[in-house]
Amino acid sequence: MLKTTPFHERTARVCVSHAWRRWAGHIVASSYELSHEREYHAIRSAAALFDISPLYKYLVRGRDAARLLDGIATRNVAGARVGDVLYTPWCDAAGKVLDDGTVARLAEDTFRLTAADPNLRWLQDNATGLEVTIEDVSESTAALALQGPASRQILQQLTDTDLTSLKYFRITAARLREFSVTISRTGYTGDLGYEIWLEREHAIPVWDALIEAGTPYGITPAGMLALDIARIEAGLMLIDVDYVPARKALIPAQTSSPFELDIGWTVSLEKEHFVGKPALAEEARRGPAWRFTGLEIEWDALERLYDEVGLAPRLPAAAWRTSVPVYAGGEQVGYATSGGWSPLLKKYLALAHLRSRSAAPGTRLEMEVTIEHRRKRAGARVAKKPFFNPERKRA
Amino acid sequence: MPASYDAIVIGGGHNGLVCAAYLARAGKRVVVLERRDEVGGAAVSEEVFPGFTFSTYSYVVSLLRPEIIRDLDLPRHGLHILPLESTLTPLANGDYLAQWSDHDQNHRELARHSARDAEALEEFGRLMHQMARAVKPLLGMVPPDPASLAPRDLLGLMRVARHVRGLGPGAFHALCKLMTMSAADYLDEWFETDALKATKSASGIIGTLLGPRSPGTAYVLLHHYMGEIDGVFRAWGFAKGGNGSVSAAIAGAARALGAEIRTGAPVARVLVGNGRATGVALESGEEIAAQCVVSGVDPRRTFIELVGAEHLPSEFVEAIRRFKFRGSSGKVNLALGALPDFTCLPGAGPHLRGAISISPSVDYLERAYDEAKYGECSRRPYLDIVIPSMIDPAMAPPGRHVMSIFVQYAPYAVNGGWTEARRAAFGDAVIDTLAEYAPNIRSAILHRQVITPADIERTLGLSEGNIFQGELTLQQMFFLRPAPAWAKYQTPIHALWQCGAGTHPGGGVMGASGRNAALTMLGSAR
Secondary structure, three states: OOEEOOOHHHHHHHOOOOEEEEEOOEEEEEEOOOOOHHHHHHHHHOEEEEEOOOOEEEEEEOOOHHHHHHHHEOOOOOOOOOOEEEEEEEEOOOOOEEEEEEEEEEEOOEEEEEEOOOOHHHHHHHOOOOOOEEEEOOOOEEEEEEEOOOHHHHHHOOOOOOHHHOOOOEEEEEEEOOEEEEEEOOOOOOOOEEEEEEEHHHHHHHHHHHHHHHHHHOEEEOOHHHHHHHHHHOOOOOEOOOEOOOOOOOOHHHOOOOOOOOOHHHOOOOOOOOOOHHHHHHHHHHOOOEEEEEEEEOHHHHHHHHHHOOOOOOOOOOOEOOOEEEEEOOEEEEEEEEEEEEOOOOEEEEEEEEEHHHOOOOOEEEEEEEEOOEEEEEEEEEEOOOOOOOHHHOO | OOOOEEEEEEOOEHHHHHHHHHHHHOOOOEEEEOOOOOOEOOOOEEEEEOOEEEEOOOOOEOOOOHHHHHHOOHHHHOOOEEEEOOEEEEOOOOOEEEEOOOHHHHHHHHHHHOHHHHHHHHHHHHHHHHHHHHHHHHHOOOOOOOOOOOHHHHHHHHHHHHHHHOOOHHHHHHHHHHHHOEHHHHHHOOOOOHHHHHHHHHHHHOOOOOOOOOEOHHHHHHHHHOOEEOOEEOOEEEEOOOOHHHHHHHHHHHHHOOOEEEOOOOEEEEEEEOOEEEEEEEOOOOEEEEEEEEEOOOHHHHHHHHHOHHHOOHHHHHHHHHOOOOOOEEEEEEEEOOOOOEOOEOOOOHHHHOEEEEOOOHHHHHHHHHHHHOOOOOOOOEEEEEOHHHHOHHHOOOOOEEEEEEEEOOOOOOOOOOOHHHHHHHHHHHHHHHHHHOOOHHHHEEEEEEEOHHHHHHHHOOHHHOOOOOOOOHHHOHHHOOOOOOOOOEOOOEOEEEOOOOOOOOOOOOOHHHHHHHHHHOOOOO
């Protein structure tokens, strides 16, 4: 049997679409309403509430907690201040990404690591000889993401903690009504937003409080389909979709380094040691073979192709997650792994792995599109990520 | 005597049938001679009790080579493989360990016992997948002899070497470990859940007189990992109608391709003249001539009984005499009036549609082996149970069931020999063991059939009752199976070939030996 999240009692009630999907062994809503459209717009115009409880979460505590995480993550965890949240990948010895997530420094010697895949064994195996305890709190910690321009106003009504002083990628302990929670200014939408971490047993009253306080502001429970569009607009990659974690790769060609995934900024080569450092230092010197970039499919090209068969352009209703070839001239130079229409930007966007030589912003390429059962190539242009980056995200 | 056939195949087991089908497909005139009244050898379905059909001996499918299914178009000849999706291991403490085919469900269940193991399982599965990929091409190849300098052997060795090199260092080192370690030691490197290690290591001991802690058993684990259905490694299935329908499908294909199949035609000896096989003599006295003879029966029966040592070089005869059989397993087939009710997971449910493995701990298996080592049957044996009627209800009358119990250890060379009393005691030990986990089993039994290694030898002609025509251990595999320098399906007798599981790559309802032999004879083996 699949697991349900701590909010299931509430999410099941509002999920009129009955469209569920799996996430880390749990069932979560694809969309609550019959279409995900309104849920998407809530992210960008009001506030969307996501149940993100299926994330794996580990509490790492003890004198050597920072040392352990610093030795695994590519980011400089040891240098983090209490209250900092770091987005970071972690790699195998070959410098290939195993997973990506966040490390929050809750106290001097207490961290919470979030991950997409189970990582207990990896943490334990790297903790040999260290004075550290690792606790898998995936089940006991519930989590919500409140994302969108109204998120701060909604959340502020429920807590005395001043949220305007909670900066981007910072975390704080807070009371939400009478419940102890931690609130981080993080998210997966590229918008103003918060993630709320709480004890499983408080899940239902916290959900109810947010809905109650948020209703006047248009709070909308939103599912994975809406999130998928938002994270593409934000240029955020998704494990198993945009990259194969090194643990699951059957051949080396399936693996990617942080540089190849365009998150080279997370690799702190000044650190004395972390898993994969020698390989990554070498790659930094040589330059990565691949780049993970944005791609904008040109409207005119698309329209022309549809026009040839007597149709108006048809746009994907939801984001797609398949591997689509990308060409430069006649030669395949890469593949897109996620894509979709941005209802906000009015652009057809994709995220693509490209050979470095074809990955400079502005490079003209072609992406395969299937039009009336035939494979065609539509003009596309390499674009900088994120596609959408509102000031309010950091303000 | 004019040769009316291009080839005579001795033995209508699945390998003999596969060999005959491939020869017939190449336009050869072939006759298969089967001693029993039905083809299939150990892969037969029999209505042992009225209304209850059993895969009497061999009982699951997974190793059957996909290229044989394709080449012979076996689905058109009635082959239908149904999925066998789970394995339930009841534990001594009343709990259980289940392995499910759904990734999330399996992860959740294993995490209940060990979160570490649940994570390790993914990596282990990936590694074994790589290992299986590494070894799989060897299955379809005539094993090259590393002691030979013949161009063909060198070429073959180069292919193997290139292939192994291509694995990368991690996989190569793992392969070395698999080749040398015991199943239990190998699994210890990965897992902490005893029942998981026990259940996995059980596939390392099947058909051998070795225990999970005996070196070399890790490789056998891999042999079983190579089961492949629809391209998915480690997928086990159940043939609709029982394993006899696998044989029937191959026989159907062989006949359609022009092969002749004669049952009730026991071969007494291979006719040899001037160092060359010229045909066979049946027990009836009838003599049949052919350009060549292919034996699908095991090496000992082929060379010592049917050919005769006098026709063979003495060092070859010695090698064949040294080839180890040591049958170690038996079967108990039950006709049931009701389903077993397992204390750990009461009632009917999906767990009864999969395998049920009585392997609660590595110590349990090793203890079972200890007794066998000294010539006794295990008092508490390893059991691999399936309830075929849960997967294919036509196997039993409506509402009733058939249960197939593979049992190890039941040594062929049991102290005092196999007597009626021994057989009954063996059957009782199996039922006593099962009743500890499913107490209602005694009252559910309508009929019981107990098969010992001695029965397997007597009924099927498999020496010492070994289900693989010789133990699947490293010292008698690849270029050593069945004898050094004679592992390429040919024999010291000109025009006499071998195509049984006693040749590379060995047992399981795989058919690779039959296919490789036929292709070698036709000169088109890789």
